[in-house]
Amino acid sequence: MKLKRGYLFVLEGIDGSGKSTHCKMLENWFAEQGITVLRLREPTDGFWGKKIRVLLTEGRKGVSREEELEWFINDRREDVELNILPALKEKKVVVLDRYYFSTAAYQGALGLDPQRIIIDNESFAPKPDRAFFFKTPIEECLRRIHSTRNAVSSFEKKDYLEKVQSLLDSFDDPIIRSIDSFRDREEVHHQLINEIRECFNEGES
Numbered sequence: 001m002k003l004k005r006g007y008l009f010v011l012e013g014i015d016g017s018g019k020s021t022h023c024k025m026l027e028n029w030f031a032e033q034g035i036t037v038l039r040l041r042e043p044t045d046g047f048w049g050k051k052i053r054v055l056l057t058e059g060r061k062g063v064s065r066e067e068e069l070e071w072f073i074n075d076r077r078e079d080v081e082l083n084i085l086p087a088l089k090e091k092k093v094v095v096l097d098r099y100y101f102s103t104a105a106y107q108g109a110l111g112l113d114p115q116r117i118i119i120d121n122e123s124f125a126p127k128p129d130r131a132f133f134f135k136t137p138i139e140e141c142l143r144r145i146h147s148t149r150n151a152v153s154s155f156e157k158k159d160y161l162e163k164v165q166s167l168l169d170s171f172d173d174p175i176i177r178s179i180d181s182f183r184d185r186e187e188v189h190h191q192l193i194n195e196i197r198e199c200f201n202e203g204e205s
Contacts, residue, residue, distance in 0.1 A: 001033050001034050001035050002091075003035065003091050003093070003200070003203075003204065004091070004203070004204050005088075005091055005203065006087060006088030006089065006090065006091050006092050006093065006094065007088075007093045007094070007129045007199065007200070007203065008084065008088060008093075008094045008096065008126055008127075008128045008129055009026070009093065009094070009095050009096070009128060009129060009130050009132070009196065009199075010096045010098075010099040010101070010128040010130070010131045010132065011023055011026075011095070011096070011097055011098070011132050011134060012098060012099065012101045012102050012105075012131055012132065012133050012134065012168065013133060013134030013135060013136075013168070013179075013181065014136075014138065014141050014161050014164055014165060014168075015141060015145055016136065016140070016141030016142060016143075016144040016145045017134040017135065017136045017141055017181050018134055018136060018181040018185070018188065019097060019098075019132075019134045019181070020041070020097050021185070022132075022134070022181075022185075022188060022189060022192060023039055023041070023095050023096075023097045024039070025185075025189050026039075026095050026189075026192060026196075027039040027095055029189075029193060030093050030095070035093055036090075036091075036092045036093065037092060037093045037094075037095060038083065038087045038092050038093070038094050038095070039094075039095045039096075039097070040079065040083055040084070040094060040095070040096050040097065041096070041097035041098060042072075042075065042076060042079060042096065042097070042098045042099060042102070043072070043075050043098075044075055044078065044079050044083075046075060046078050046079070046082075047078075048071050048072075048074040048075035048078065049075045051071055052068075052071050052072065052075060055068065055071075065107060065110040065111065065112055066112070068107070068110075069103070069107045069112060069117070072103045072107070073103075073120070073121070076099075076100065076103070076121065076124075076125055077124060077125075080124060080125050080126065084096070084125075084126060085126065088126065096128075099125070099128065099131070100117065100118060100121035100122070100125055101118070101131055101133070101168065101171060101176075103117055103121065104117040104118045104121075104167065104171070105164045105165075105167040105168045105171075106164055108163075108164075108167045109160055109163035109164045109167060114167055114171075118171075127175065128175055129175065129199050129203065130175055130176075130177055130195060130196070130199050131173070131175050131176050131177070132177050132179050132192060132195070133168055133171075133176055133177065133178050133179060134179045134181040135165070135168075135169075135178065135179065135180060135181060135182070136181045136182040137182060138158060138161050138162060138165060139158075140182060141161070142158060142161075177195050179191065179192070
């Protein structure tokens with residue numbers, strides 16, 4: 001299947017909500033359809049992304065929320081310039097695990113203005129064709145995180161995640177699709193496929 005243009009599909013949600021699993025499942029599905037796909041994640045494995053990942057595992061250690069946000073922005077700029085825009089220009093599908101909505105929610109939960117973060121990001125980062133917001137009860141997300149990892153991120157405290165989830169729930173944009181990910185994995189996958197087919201029908205007609 002050849003596409004007329006590139007597409008950007010973003011999966012957002014707190015850790016443990018299932019988005020990373022479904023990014024992999026979507027990558028496989030696109031490949032089966034003969035569609036060239038690039039699966040990415042943010043923070044990336046680049047210079048700024050690695051700094052962020054150290055911060056997540058070892059704690060902020062004096063790094064201000066403003067400096068932390070700057071790292072996320074720098075990491076995203078690199079991702080957009082090096083990976084996302086080139087892939088879209090080549091008419092590929094990009095499946096992205098986290099994007100600027102996550103930054104707005106997580107940094108917003110620290111007291112920064114989430115709408116300003118979204119506006120600032122959209123000044124340089126392409127808007128997704130669809131942003132799938134995964135939602136699973138926070139207690140279940142934390143259970144999954146603790147059962148699969150030896151260490152817990154500094155971002156993975158219940159009261160903080162409740163603020164993050166509340167902000168994610170508040171975002172209002174036509175590209176956003178809410179996904180109840182506390183369901184059978186195949187049910188969720190089929191919903192994503194249906195949403196993506198609908199997006200293709202709109203974009204390819």
